[in-house]
Amino acid sequence: MIFIDFLLAFVIGGLICVIGQLLMDVGKLTPAHTLSTLVVAGSILAGLGWYQPLIDLAGAGATIPITSFGNALTTGAIAEAEKHGWVGVLTGMFEVTSSGISAAIVFGFIAALIFKPKGKVN
Amino acid sequence: MVIIFKTKPSIIACGAVAGPLEKKSVFYSYFDSVVEDERWNQKTNEQGHAMMIQEACNIIMKKANITNNLDIDFFLSGDLVNQMTPTNFAARELAVSFIGMFSACATSVSSAIVASLLTELGASKYAIAGSSSQHNSIERQFRYPVDYGGQKPETAQWTVTAAGYALIGKHDPKLPSIVAGTIGKVVDYGEVNPFHMGGAMAPAAFDTISSHLKKRNQKITDYDLIMTGDLGKIGLKILKAMFAQTGAKQEELDIFRDAGAEFYGEDKSFQSGASGAGCSASVYYSYIEQQLKTGRYKRVLLCATGALLSPLSFQQGQSIPCTAHAIEITME
Amino acid sequence: MKKMALALFCIPFFLFGCSGEQLVEVKNTANAEQNQNVEEVIKNSNDVYAGNAIFIDDQLLVAVQAKPWLDYKKSKIEKNLKKQIEEKYPNLEVFVSADYKLYWETQKLLEEEDEKKVSDELEKLKKLAKEET
Amino acid sequence: MDQQQYQQIEDQITPPTPYFKNVIKAFLVGGLICTIGHAITYFYIIFFDFTETTVGNPTAATMVFIAMILTGLGLYRKLGQFAGAGSAVPVTGFSNAVVSAAIEHKTEGLVLGVGGNIFKLAGSVIVFGVASAFFVALIKLILVTMGVVEW
Numbered sequence: 150m151i152f153i154d155f156l157l158a159f160v161i162g163g164l165i166c167v168i169g170q171l172l173m174d175v176g177k178l179t180p181a182h183t184l185s186t187l188v189v190a191g192s193i194l195a196g197l198g199w200y201q202p203l204i205d206l207a208g209a210g211a212t213i214p215i216t217s218f219g220n221a222l223t224t225g226a227i228a229e230a231e232k233h234g235w236v237g238v239l240t241g242m243f244e245v246t247s248s249g250i251s252a253a254i255v256f257g258f259i260a261a262l263i264f265k266p267k268g269k270v271n
Numbered sequence: 272m273v274i275i276f277k278t279k280p281s282i283i284a285c286g287a288v289a290g291p292l293e294k295k296s297v298f299y300s301y302f303d304s305v306v307e308d309e310r311w312n313q314k315t316n317e318q319g320h321a322m323m324i325q326e327a328c329n330i331i332m333k334k335a336n337i338t339n340n341l342d343i344d345f346f347l348s349g350d351l352v353n354q355m356t357p358t359n360f361a362a363r364e365l366a367v368s369f370i371g372m373f374s375a376c377a378t379s380v381s382s383a384i385v386a387s388l389l390t391e392l393g394a395s396k397y398a399i400a401g402s403s404s405q406h407n408s409i410e411r412q413f414r415y416p417v418d419y420g421g422q423k424p425e426t427a428q429w430t431v432t433a434a435g436y437a438l439i440g441k442h443d444p445k446l447p448s449i450v451a452g453t454i455g456k457v458v459d460y461g462e463v464n465p466f467h468m469g470g471a472m473a474p475a476a477f478d479t480i481s482s483h484l485k486k487r488n489q490k491i492t493d494y495d496l497i498m499t500g501d502l503g504k505i506g507l508k509i510l511k512a513m514f515a516q517t518g519a520k521q522e523e524l525d526i527f528r529d530a531g532a533e534f535y536g537e538d539k540s541f542q543s544g545a546s547g548a549g550c551s552a553s554v555y556y557s558y559i560e561q562q563l564k565t566g567r568y569k570r571v572l573l574c575a576t577g578a579l580l581s582p583l584s585f586q587q588g589q590s591i592p593c594t595a596h597a598i599e600i601t602m603e
Numbered sequence: 604m605k606k607m608a609l610a611l612f613c614i615p616f617f618l619f620g621c622s623g624e625q626l627v628e629v630k631n632t633a634n635a636e637q638n639q640n641v642e643e644v645i646k647n648s649n650d651v652y653a654g655n656a657i658f659i660d661d662q663l664l665v666a667v668q669a670k671p672w673l674d675y676k677k678s679k680i681e682k683n684l685k686k687q688i689e690e691k692y693p694n695l696e697v698f699v700s701a702d703y704k705l706y707w708e709t710q711k712l713l714e715e716e717d718e719k720k721v722s723d724e725l726e727k728l729k730k731l732a733k734e735e736t
Numbered sequence: 737m738d739q740q741q742y743q744q745i746e747d748q749i750t751p752p753t754p755y756f757k758n759v760i761k762a763f764l765v766g767g768l769i770c771t772i773g774h775a776i777t778y779f780y781i782i783f784f785d786f787t788e789t790t791v792g793n794p795t796a797a798t799m800v801f802i803a804m805i806l807t808g809l810g811l812y813r814k815l816g817q818f819a820g821a822g823s824a825v826p827v828t829g830f831s832n833a834v835v836s837a838a839i840e841h842k843t844e845g846l847v848l849g850v851g852g853n854i855f856k857l858a859g860s861v862i863v864f865g866v867a868s869a870f871f872v873a874l875i876k877l878i879l880v881t882m883g884v885v886e887w
Contacts, residue, residue: 155771155774158767158771159767159768159770159771159774161770162767162769162771162826163762163763163766163767163770163822164763165766165825166762166763166765166767166819166821166822166826167759167762167763167821168821169766169820169824169825170758170759170762170763170820170821170822171755171759172821173820173821174753174758174759174820175755180824180829180857181857181860181861183821183824183825184824184825184830184858184860184861185860185861185864187825188861188864188865188868189864189868192865192868192869192871193868193872195872196872196873196875196876204792205788207770208774208788209770209771209773209774209776209777209795210771210773212773212777212792212795213769213770213773213796213799213826213828214766214770214825214826215825215827215829215830215861217792218830218861218865219864219865221792222865222866222869223868223869223872223873225869226870226873227872227873227876227887229873230873230874230876230877231887235877237873237877238870238873238874238877239870241869241870241873247796247865248792248793248796248797249796249797249800249827249830249831250830250862252800252801252831253800253830253831253834253835253858254834254854256800256831256834256835257804257831257835257837257838257850257854258838258850258854259804260804260807260808260835260838260839261835261838261839261841261842261846261850262842263808264808264809264839265839266836266839
């Protein structure tokens with residue numbers, strides 16, 4: 150059972166990356182365009198209420214891809230809107246956080262202090 | 272537009288230096304010096320870039336027995352960094368009359384054409400011409416930070432860390448001489464992919480080479496070698512296909528070579544090959560000059576190509592305008 | 604590619620291995636009948652493959668593991684089980700969770716003798732389960 | 737030779753994008769990264785007080801940290817060349833974009849360089865994430881007010 154659990158994480162996570170690869174190769178999008186598209190897709194899925202079931206199903210297979218960032222923000226905003234109505238849509242923006250972003254900022258800053266860019270090819 | 276140099280200015284001495292990765296280059300043994308540190312022991316990439324240019328100039332002066340900077344009349348050079356600060360800073364140290372030249376990766380040849388003109392005019396006894404590029408400082412400006420994990424397609428090219436400079440002076444029958452040059456026009460066949468420079472630049476090379484041959488009333492076979500700058504493996508194939516379509520035979524196509532395509536040999540991790548203003552310059556002003564001197568080649572056409580894009584023009588959805596300049600060098 | 608093929612090859616075996624009896628364990632201090640009934644309810648649910656149930660006073664905590672491919676309807680499975688148990692024992696305060704954390708911790712509690720500890724631990728788990736991101 | 741003729745020659749010679757190979761590589765590497773993430777979620781659930789609902793944050797932070805080390809050592813770039821979207825789409829790719837920009841601009845100082853450029857590549861992801869969250873929540877609120885859907 151635990152094996153199937155991991156397999157689902159692998160397959161769902163892999164498939165989300167495949168969508169990204171197709172956007173890059175077939176859609177000729179730059180990485181920045183691709184990631185932005187996926188984040189917006191995550192938001193929309195969250196709005197439809199479909200992303201949480203995906204997380205329940207695939208675990209990290211759905212939380213690790215960048216789509217979950219759109220989901221986290223939207224879920225937070227919707228929860229606030231549910232509680233406080235129209236004001237909530239606005240205040241929801243300040244309530245929601247994503248650990249991925251804060252972690253990336255902190256670690257990025259630390260990395261800048263200790264590493265030097267490498268221009269080596271192999 | 273073809274210019275014929277009646278006084279046949281000569282290439283008196285050359286200096287080519289390269290970065291640590293360029294040890295992998297097939298032209299490595301022809302370079303004058305290779306530095307272990309990508310930043311030339313400076314604090315920033317751009318300072319290292321400037322240091323590399325200075326070193327190439329120092330090598331030339333040593334080779335030509337010039338002890339005083341002031342004996343050099345002109346310094347004509349360019350690079351790819353915004354406002355060409357590395358070249359400007361190197362020129363500050365050199366302290367001679369200087370004009371920054373920009374034709375992107377074709378600067379190696381365009382600067383040599385201007386230096387030859389000044390020599391022909393009698394205004395210059397010694398003029399240093401050439402160009403350079405440093406991988407890290409170019410990549411971060413045109414593409415992504417060097418440690419960013421973006422996937423490059425097979426058509427992508429690797430910006431070299433190298434500088435190539437030539438000292439151009441009065442005609443000397445024992446030295447390679449520049450007999451003609453063609454200043455190319457800007458050609459744009461609508462390529463928009465910044466990872467396919469070879470495809471963007473090939474039409475410019477085709478245009479410049481064919482008009483040079485036409486105006487000079489020459490055939491491809493009049494040359495021992497026609498070498499383009501940094502079309503890369505795929506760009507060179509496209510150029511050959513263009514000439515094949517206009518009726519060139521296989522033995523004529525074999526005369527064509529490309530510095531960028533050969534620079535890193537068959538190493539697949541560099542995709543289509545090398546690029547950058549330092550690519551053509553470091554190969555022309557080391558390997559080619561030495562081959563001419565040894566007499567292996569008697570007449571060569573060097574056609575450096577340049578893609579005149581900026582990160583802004585690409586983001587604004589503009590196609591990539593390209594240019595190519597050519598010089599014809601002979602050895603008596 | 605070889606690894607992929609191997610993994611795909613293995614799936615049927617795992618599926619086969621799972622189709623057997625569910626692993627349900629119930630910890631009850633007094634009522635054997637209650638014990639039996641709750642076990643029955645969990646076992647009758649085709650969506651779960653394992654479950655632990657712990658009674659303490661008039662509280663019941665059920666931690667189940669849904670079959671991984673049914674995880675997407677986890678919250679429905681929780682609700683269903685809760686409803687079924689509550690129908691049988693309206694007096695019990697029932698808490699059902701399909702979260703792995705609760706399953707893992709209750710597994711350990713099954714062996715625990717000290718009632719006070721079990722009670723404290725259950726409170727903590729319920730609180731944890733209600734936490735949002 | 738006109739533009740159309742040239743386009744033909746160029747298309748003939750330019751090697752086609754290896755769609756299938758790229759997709760397979762993206763699937764395998766992306767799947768693998770998510771599987772590693774999944775293992776980390778179990779680690780946090782078993783050894784710390786996290787549930788499946790709350791484990792997302794520490795997992796993402798750990799993955800971001802691993803990606804920082806790989807980026808600093810210049811390894812993530814090689815992974816990116818191999819895997820494409822497989823390494824760009826997971827949160828580790830976001831980390832790589834932030835960290836590589838931070839390291840790159842260290843030479844312009846901590847404020848103008850690192851601070852000013854850290855989101856050079858990843859900024860658009862945040863902008864579109866927050867903006868789309870706002871609009872999706874707004875649309876949902878409107879639909880709920882109109883009685884078309886429920887929360």
